[in-house]
Amino acid sequence: MIFDHEVRFTGEGRLADPTQSREDLLTHEMRTGGRRMANAESLLARLERFELTGRGGGHFPVAAKLRPLVKAGADTVVINGSEGETLSSKDAALLQLRPHLVIDGAQALARAVRARRIVIWLHQGADATVSSIIAACNERERDPRYKGDVTVRVMLGPARYLTGEASAVIAGVRGEPVLPRFIENPAKPWIDGDPVLVQNTETAARVGLIDSLGIEYHATSLVTLSLHTHRLVVEVDPSDSFAGLFREFGIEPPEHLLLGGFGGEWVPWSKLANVALDPHLMRERGLSFGTGIISMVPKGRKGLEWSAEMLEWMAGESAGQCGPCIFGLPELAKKYKAAAHARHISDHRRHEIERLMHLVERRGACRHPDGAIRMARSALTAFGEAR
Numbered sequence: 557m558i559f560d561h562e563v564r565f566t567g568e569g570r571l572a573d574p575t576q577s578r579e580d581l582l583t584h585e586m587r588t589g590g591r592r593m594a595n596a597e598s599l600l601a602r603l604e605r606f607e608l609t610g611r612g613g614g615h616f617p618v619a620a621k622l623r624p625l626v627k628a629g630a631d632t633v634v635i636n637g638s639e640g641e642t643l644s645s646k647d648a649a650l651l652q653l654r655p656h657l658v659i660d661g662a663q664a665l666a667r668a669v670r671a672r673r674i675v676i677w678l679h680q681g682a683d684a685t686v687s688s689i690i691a692a693c694n695e696r697e698r699d700p701r702y703k704g705d706v707t708v709r710v711m712l713g714p715a716r717y718l719t720g721e722a723s724a725v726i727a728g729v730r731g732e733p734v735l736p737r738f739i740e741n742p743a744k745p746w747i748d749g750d751p752v753l754v755q756n757t758e759t760a761a762r763v764g765l766i767d768s769l770g771i772e773y774h775a776t777s778l779v780t781l782s783l784h785t786h787r788l789v790v791e792v793d794p795s796d797s798f799a800g801l802f803r804e805f806g807i808e809p810p811e812h813l814l815l816g817g818f819g820g821e822w823v824p825w826s827k828l829a830n831v832a833l834d835p836h837l838m839r840e841r842g843l844s845f846g847t848g849i850i851s852m853v854p855k856g857r858k859g860l861e862w863s864a865e866m867l868e869w870m871a872g873e874s875a876g877q878c879g880p881c882i883f884g885l886p887e888l889a890k891k892y893k894a895a896a897h898a899r900h901i902s903d904h905r906r907h908e909i910e911r912l913m914h915l916v917e918r919r920g921a922c923r924h925p926d927g928a929i930r931m932a933r934s935a936l937t938a939f940g941e942a943r
C-alpha cells in the first residue's frame with residue numbers, strides 16, 4: 557500500500573490533517589525494503605507483468621512508452637506533478653507525503669533511459685509540494701548511499717490547467733513558453749530535439765514500488781473523491797467497487813458521478829455501483845478511469861447549470877492558439893448556460909449545440925477542447941431532460 561489510510565484535503569486543496577507529514581528517507585526505506593534498481597530490461601519485464609498504465613489519464617502502457625527510449629536514450633525524465641485539474645489531489649498527496657517513493661521511480665526511469673537529469677514539474681503556488689520535494693532531495697544529498705543518483709531539479713510552470721499537458725510540459729522544460737504543441741502521435745514521448753520522457757507522479761510512484769518490491773507489488777489505484785466540502789485521496793484495490801467505496805466513507809450516492817474531472821464524463825450511478833475500481837476492467841466496460849477523479853454536482857445545484865460553469869472555466873483555460881477552441885468553447889458555454897435556464901431544451905437548440913461541438917472537436921492542437929466536449933455531451937445526456 558502507498559498510504560496507510562485516506563488523505564484528507566480541504567476544498568481549496570490544502571492538506572487538512574496536520575498529523576500527516578512527509579515520510580522521511582529512513583521510514584520510506586523501511587517500508588519498501590530499500591531500492592533494488594533493476595536494470596532496464598528487468599524493469600521493463602516487471603512493468604509488462606503488472607500491466608502498469610500511465611496514471612495521468614491516458615492509461616497508455618508504461619513499458620510501451622519506455623521501451624523505445626531505453627534503446628534510444630533520453631536527455632531528461634520529467635515527473636509531471638502539475639495538477640492543473642482542480643478536482644484532483646492525488647499527485648499533491650504523493651509529493652507531500654511520500655516524495656521518496658516518487659523520486660525512487662524517477663531514478664529507476666532515469667537509469668533505464670540513461671537520462672542526465674530529472675525534473676519534477678509543478679505549478680506556481682504549489683508551495684507545500686515544493687517544500688516537501690526539496691526536503692526529500694536534501695535528505696538524499698546528505699546520504700552517501702545516494703551519491704551517483706541522477707540530479708533532481710524542481711521546475712514551476714504557470715498555475716493553469718494546461719501546464720500539465722504533456723507537450724506543454726516538454727516545452728516548459730526546454731525553456732519555451734508553456735503551451736501545448738501539436739503532436740501527431742500522442743503516444744510518442746518527445747516531439748523534436750532531445751528525447752524527453754514525461755511520466756505522471758502516480759506512475760512514477762508505482763514504478764518505484766515495482767522496482768523495489770518486485771513480484772510482491774500489489775496493483776492498486778489512487779482516486780480523488782471530490783466531495784462538497786473536502787476531498788479524499790483514497791487508495792483502492794481492483795476488487796473494490798464504487799458502491800463499496802461510497803459505503804466505506806458513508807457517502808450517499810448521487811444520481812450521476814463525474815469521472816475524470818472537467819474533461820471527463822457524467823455517468824449514472826446505476827451503471828457504476830457494481831463496477832470494480834480497476835482501470836483495465838473499466839476500460840473493458842467502455843468507462844474511463846482517467847486520472848481517478850470522482851466528483852458530483854454540488855448540493856443545491858443543477859447538473860446542467862454546473863456543467864455549463866465547468867465548460868466556461870475550461871473555455872477560460874484555453875491556451876488561445878487555435879480558432880475552434882478560442883471561439884467555440886466560450887460559445888458552447890453560453891449555449892449551455894441558456895439551456896440550463898430554459899424550461900425545455902428544444903430540438904433546434906440541441907441541434908445547434910451538436911453542430912457547434914462538431915466544429916470544435918478534434919480541431920485543436922491539443923485535446924483540451926475534446927475533453928470539454930466529452931464532459932458537455934455527457935451532461936446533456938445526463939441532465940438534459942431533468943428540468
Ligand code: SF4
Pocket residue numbers: 718736737873874875876877878879881882919920921922923924925
Ligand atoms: S486546442 Fe485550445 S487549449 Fe489546445 S493548444 Fe489549441 S487553443 Fe490551446
